[in-house]
Amino acid sequence: MSKRIDVKKTYKLFIGGAFPRTESGRTYEVKNSRGVFIANPCLASRKDLKDAVVAARAAQSGWAHATAYNRGQILYRIAEMLEGRRDQFAAEICELTGVTPRKAQEEVEASIDLLVWYAGWTDKISALDGATNPVAGPYYNFTIPEALGVVGFIAPKKSALLGFVAGIAPIIASGNTVIALASENAPLSAMSLAEVIATSDLPAGVVNILTGKSSELAPWFASHMDIDGLDISGLDAKLVTEIKKGGAQNLKRIHSFKEVASPGRILAFMESKTVWHPIGV
């Protein structure tokens, strides 16, 4: 009996619910911590980003107008699907980063729990940040937080799964859609998460995932006029000034975060809307 040969996975992009290769035909080599070849993920291009923005914009209104209850159930569904594939994700993290199996398990479990935590926020964030305002006149006046729109996310280089989930979950919880750029040196967990997302009833285009170089793509995220916000938690410090200057072109809301679990991560990509109506007979 000869030894069975593994069937290796081709890592592609995740755009509009499909798994296309990069239009550029480029890939780059990912090796593990011992220098062993792991995979050739896509080196996504500006055109891939543009395609992803089109998909994200098309999905945004529908996702934002889904009920908060529905969005919560779908985020919870992503957690359920990930729970069922814990071992696969842990093994992938182990192989790529060289952490102990125990550490890898912990990261996967923390990621699942974080999805559950954000799932619970979808129908509570308005109570936290909304208000009725006692204006000095016969008007009913209230303020509600609303999803910002299309948000970009430059994922942290380390903490390839937890850091990634900590970016996309709060962005989509409120009704935004997202284009995430996975960790450059550890993109595989994010691309495997796309398979989980694809089977969680999340509408196509709500989460779009690219792999590639943040030094190449982040400036295009910043200057894209149809991206409303940008989470730059994973951006190299030396690129921050350039990215913020680029974002000024359409006054993008640009933020970065240290905490993984915080309602502030949801609210950073929401806008307050205040509505007035007269009271009278």
Add this chain to the structure above:
Amino acid sequence: MTFEYAPAPESRASVSIKPKYGHYIGGKFVAGEKHFPTINPATEEVLSSISLGGKKDVDAAVKAAKKALDLHWSKLSGRERGKYLFRIARILQERAREFAVLESLDNGKPIRESRDVDVPLAAAHFFYHAGWADKLEFAGVGTKAKPHGVVGQIIPWNFPLLMLAWKVAPALATGNTVVLKPAETTPLTALLFAEVCEQAGLPAGVVNIVTGDGSTGALIVNHPGINKIAFTGSTEVGKIIAESVAGTSKSVTLELGGKAANVVFEDAAIDESVEGIVNGIFFNQGHVCCAGSRLVIQESISDEFIKKLQKRMEKIRVGDPLDKNTDLGAINSRAQLEKIKELALAGDAEGAERWSPECSMPNKGFWFAPTIFTGVTQSHRIAREEIFGPVLSVLTFRTPQEGIDKANNTPFGLSAGIWSEKGSKILWASQKLKAGVIWANTFNKFDPTSPFGGYKESGWGREGGRHGLAAYLKGVTHE
């Protein structure tokens, strides 16, 4: 028969304007080196000579603000800070007449508006924020929230005192000290506000006022001693500010331009809507960032509506801002008048149809008749660019969704109006419209308890309400 109105001018006696003003720095008026005139836009009379703030003045103001922060302001409890704000609110109420007359003289707005809107709302903003000063731990901003330190504030000419109040009140309530630059063409009420600070016994340096033009503003924005910038003005300048602070630790809030749509559905109460549209665009000569400068009206009622609107516009009284019967005052400056004229000519050239009522206007000063353009399409400049004058562009729609799409077809997102007698339609439209402030069956209403600010290129952050406090604190939970 027509009713004629006898002149009913408000007296100027309550106001005394000095021939020359310095900057208000560290509790004293400091003479500037260069000066420029501020004029009454209704008569072109020179009102006073104003100091043009340069590097030395901005340095001195930032230094004074930092000193006041370290020595006095940061040592006070919230309760004591709040008492100063209450005092300011009361003094503004006591001197309301003086402020209203001075505002109308320097800005050109009707006394009816400065008296009934600008000044009372300015006092209300101080009163509201005074009460927050000792309750910040309950404001939902987290327990780690701290003031930024020295805040640079740059305000526009359309609501000079009111914008000062929107900026200074929350900044002081949260424990910051201030370097404020009033607009080049309307510095007088800010300089009078310095007297209010004196009368309130506010520690020297807590509020510093440096007058000047855009170059003075740029010095404030780029000063290393400024920890936070709050700017109200054009989107163009807002983007420059966003770029210049990129990569610094400065925090920024921006209240910028707008091109608000007033969406009128066929089931609207027509007469009420006509009043609302008139108020939406002709309030303050249309010099309002949230002005309802596009009328987006359902085709089925468009003709009837425009006729009624024109009839109503014939009753608008244009003239002396100090006359208590005046509806539409002077355009704030020659430069602004030129900009309005240029965009109106673009409206003619691009094929829209211009209409204005016959109205006689003074020979001197800067004036523009209330104007509507019909037959406007979405690509016209007058449908896309902020005119910031009494010019309304009319677009039509057939289905409600088309109305929403047209309303949202702009890079701005400050405000929007909805006119309908059907509750479910109002709530549907209010969800769909991409704007920070939605007025349904009303327009241009403001209140210190009500957050104000825009989506998209209309700015960053909110002013007013609990939400406005976050802008002046760092380490906020929701930052």
